[in-house]
Amino acid sequence: MTPPESRPARRSLLAVGAATAATAFGIAPRAAAAxxxxxxxxxxxxxxxxxxxxxxxxxxxxxxxxxxxxxxxxxxxxxxxxxxxxxxxxxxxxxxxxxxxxxxxxxxxxxxxxxxxxxxxxxxxxxxxxxxxxxxxxxxxxxxxxxxGDGLDPASVNAPYPVPAPAPGVWQPTPPSFAPAAQYGNRLARPFLLRSPSQLRPGPPPALDSRRYAADLAEVRAYGAVDSTVRSPHQTETADFWYGSSLTLYTEPLRVALFRSRHTTAELARDVAVFHVALVDTQVATSDSKYAHERWRPVTAIRTGSIDPDPDWTPLHTTPAHPDHPSGHNTYSGAAEVVLAAFFGARTAPFDLTSPTAPGVTRTYTAWRQLSDENVEARVLSGIHTRSADEAGIELGARVARFALEHQRELFARGPV
Structure with a gap:
């Protein structure tokens, strides 16, 4: 797949966020360590x-x-x-x-x-x-x-969501189970640092009559089908590797960073706290955007849309039960990348990572951005997101993380935050 022109811009966004936070808050590793x-x-x-x-x-x-x-x-x-x-x-x-x-x-x-x-x-x-x-x-x-009572318990997170009437571009429950919408209640929850769930809401997805939308759909149709003839074995492995929970997959990279860091005990505790505060707020912001835009998933678009509809098209992986824009895996990845780069630097000594959804596979990384880049590809290759949704996710996650880094002092005020 050919990387779109927007990718260098999003890398610049992440780099600026990390550099700004590191300079403003003095969070470069210290010479002495606990x-x-x-x-x-x-x-x-x-x-x-x-x-x-x-x-x-x-x-x-x-x-x-x-x-x-x-x-x-x-x-x-x-x-x-x-x-x-x-x-x-x-x-x-x-x-x-x-x-x-x-x-x-x-x-x-x-x-x-x-x-x-x-x-x-x-x-x-x-x-x-x-x-x-x-x-x-x-x-x-x-x-x-x-x-x-912050609305982040499982019952509140999965608050009922009335499915909108079918219309071009509008989310509908997806096969094979056509399950009710999940995580709608996230957008009703109380963030840790964001002023509101909608504070950093991204703009709408590409219009249905745009060239970008047609290109997105063609890419998912070709590379994300369960019976794709163009997806390589390595690409299938990438899709499998990143199909699991983002929380699970980022637990080891953060641990590697902590283990190698020369931060003090108090700084390490702060690192973990800010990382997860940013990720909670990112997930709240993600659901706000998903349910504000209500964009249909690729499987619905390809089966029922106006562009060469194929009622038998099936994605490699089962589509999660919530709208497309933006990709939650990629909002998580974008936020994690910014926080990791801010606290520990953009690059790291090589470390190995495994995934519960790709048994027997071990991948090696030397920069946090590599994890984000693979996430963008993986959700297209799985057939469950458009590239536009993935890139919007990376950008939203980065923006939330930058906000968390810029306002982290509020977490440590003497009163509750």
Whole structure:
């Protein structure tokens, strides 16, 4: 597939966002570093908790990450005079993340209690540790209370959506199950930093009589069909690799960045908090745009549209039950790329990544942008998004992430945010 002219522009957008944030907030890696063991222990505990017993909706799980690590970031910022700083911060981080996870995922309390005991046993007993634990629990309680009723629970996320009357370009339930619309309630939820879900809403998708729309549809028809004769084995692998949950697929890249970083404990907690706050707000903004524009999916357009309709056309992968514009995988990827580049630099030493939807496949990356580029291609190759929707997604995610980086100080104000 030939990359469209708009791709260099979107790369520039991401680069500017990362550079601006790094310059404005002094978030380049420092020369001295804290040992990351406590941070990584609780990062892994969060990931395992959500993988084993998390919610059925991705944004709800992103919310759990955001609340837990926002509490940890707040708890590690202020250390009382006269106590050992590192001990206090590590105890505070562990207690904050533990308290949130047990509150939101109580079925994992036994495992989390054990991890907390092990963490505290590894720290010197005394006033610094005790005050750290108290600070972590206090901050966790504050953030949990403030985020209560924010509309990001599974029931609210999947609020009923009245399907519009069939019309050219308008979303309709898609085969094979023709399931009800999902994630409509995201656009009704309360963001962490965005002023409203619609604040950064992108413009409409290409008009149905435009050359861009015709090109988008032709590309998906050829490369995204289940029986495509032009899609290469490597392209099929790309589609399979990125078909799974974005939250799952970006857990390891963020962990790699944390492990390699020379940030302090407090900075690492902030990194995780801002990453997931930005991603919650991105998912809220994504659903707002999807349901504001109500653009039909490629399978509907190809089967019933006016351009050479093919009622038997079937995509490689099953189409998710929500509108096309923009691609949620790509909004997630665009936001993740901007935050990772801002905190850790645009490039990284090689790291390997696997995917639960492509068993046995390992891919190696050296820049966060590579993940975004593959996401753009993957959703076209899967037959479930147009390239326009993918590129609009990258741009929206980048804009939300830049806003989060520019306003991150609000997360750490003394009052609740």
């Amino acid at each position: 040992r990351p063991s406590t941070v990584l222990t609780w990062y892994d505990a969060t990931a395992e908790t959500i993988a084993v017993a998390g919610a059925t909706t991705q944004v709800t799980n992103s919310r759990t990450w955001a609340i837990a690590w926002l509490a940890a970031a707040r708890a590690t910022r202020d250390v009382p005079a006269g106590v050992h700083r590192a001990t206090h911060q590590e105890a505070a981080l562990a207690a904050a993340v533990h308290h949130v996870l047990v509150s939101l995922v109580p079925s994992r309390a036994e495992q989390l209690d054990t991890t907390l005991r092990q963490t505290l046993a590894s720290l010197p007993p005394g006033r610094a540790r005790d005050l750290g634990v108290a600070a972590g629990r206090r901050r966790a309680g504050h953030v949990l209370a403030h985020r209560q």
